[in-house]
Amino acid sequence: MAEKLHFSLVSPERELFSGQVDQVDAPGSEGDFGVLAGHAPFMTALKEGRVTVYNENQKKVYEVRGGFADVTPEGFTILAEQAAEVL
């Protein structure tokens, strides 16, 4: 995969993740969705669930509760009300 997506996951307390990734899966209120680079502008509320970040065969999983996902040509931002990394 040549093209990368800029992804950041922020909660009111801190920024949990920020960087270039291959793919992010997130739990939208209307169903889970995955975002790759070059996704159309898209915005949704999030329900409780897991956000999975894929990069270079590595996977990071975060538990989020509430918030918003905002996809723009510049990247993908999740504003979570609560978020924590699942180890």
Added chain:
Amino acid sequence: MASLKELRNRIASLQSTQKITKAMQMVAAAKLRRAQDAAQNARPYAARMAGVIANLAAGVSGPGAPKLLVGTGSDQRHLVVVATSDRGLAGGFNSSIVRLARERIASLIAAGKDVKVIVVGRKARDQLKRFYGDRYVAVFEAGLPTLGSAQPVADKILELFEAGEIDVVSLVYSRFKSVVSQTPIVRQLIPAQVDEGAPKVDLKGAGYEYEPDEETILATLLPRNVTVQVLAAMLENQAGFFAAQMTAMDNATRNAGDMINSLNIIKNRTRQAQITKELIEIISGAEAL
């Protein structure tokens, strides 16, 4: 001239005061670092939120637009939220916030507006009570700035707004610029203030897609924004407070040191004068024999 004993007592009392101010300075310095981190960590969220709202604000207008974003169409009834710290001993930190709040409220009243006040923090409550105590609609303590302590404040603001009791909400707090500089500022909460500097995203011709739909998202996003703004203000206050306290206590420690030095000189002179006097008495007594 004060007696030697009086001087010794004063020096001892100054020394213990100095110990206290020194300890407070060090505690404030330690807490400042944490508060500063917390304020900085919260910034990306607030900044992103502002960006998202700026994007949305550009897209929605007209009669259907949410009132939290565009206002009620009137600016007669104002709510001023004044946030300070709970504690004092931080130089002019709280007083400067309160002064700005008073100017703001006074000018609104002079313009014939109805003004309600919410105070956050014991210092704001006490210092404004004399002037605008009858306008208080809610009183909160600042406590530790967390989402949990910002939420009730935001809930109260939103409740008043939903009930149609207020048109415009502004927030007075201290912006933490640096350790040596905190400036009190007024920030408009409702209608949402779209930052001029907020990054506008170029959608490259593609339209935004919303899930479930625009109104639903805005309806949850905008109240959320109020909470985040209140939280951000409380975090900035907290960091500013410790910075101000550290500076104030550093000054106090130095002043106490200066006073101790000058009292020590007086004490030594007094003691020397006394010794000389006693010597003269002994010598003249011996000569008389």
